[in-house]
Amino acid sequence: MTDKTILTDAEWREKLSPEQYHILREAGTERAYTGQYDKFYEEGEYYCAGCGQKLFDSDAKYNSGCGWPAFTAPSEGESISEYRDTSHGMIRTEVRCANCEGHLGHVFPDGPPQAGGLRYCINSAALDFAKADLEEDKAPGPD
Structure with a gap:
């Protein structure tokens, strides 16, 4: 990754919701069991809500019972x-x-x-989710 996302504090405040700003820029934490992705298990990918960097794949997500989305590993690369x-x-x-x-x-x-053996305990408000395009996974049928 060569081009990092660098914004001023005012730009971050304009871009993010107050909750996202508190978590992403002030190292805050949402209350346990309140985040939209805690008990969410659709197939897809999770991205940084601040800059759009791909962070986690849904196949690494599991129910740890901790009250926040939990993943066993980040997506490939240095995300x-x-x-x-x-x-x-x-x-x-x-x-x-x-x-x-x-x-x-x-x-x-x-x-x-x-x-x-790792649990990545992540705030829902720090994430955006993109549902997997299951049509791409289907093999073409006979004509």
Whole structure:
């Protein structure tokens, strides 16, 4: 990735909803079990709500019961960045969009062992979803 999305604070405030701004630009968190993608399992791809960078595929999403969308791994490539987070008296690993540096959530080592053991706990408001085009997956039929 060569061209990062860099906007002024005023441009981010204009582009994002107040909740998205709080989460993506101020490292906020939505309340557990309130996000639109917590219990959402359609096939498709998840993108950064700030800049449109592809972040996760639906086949990596699972129900962790934590109250936020959970993924076992980011999509291919370097779509996310990880940082040490010592806020709130805890030591965690923060996950940000590698393109716009928007805060997405955190990654924890308590995910499904058979899928690598990681749980990417992501705020719904930091994500946009694009439904898979299932027509592309169908093989052409005989004439």
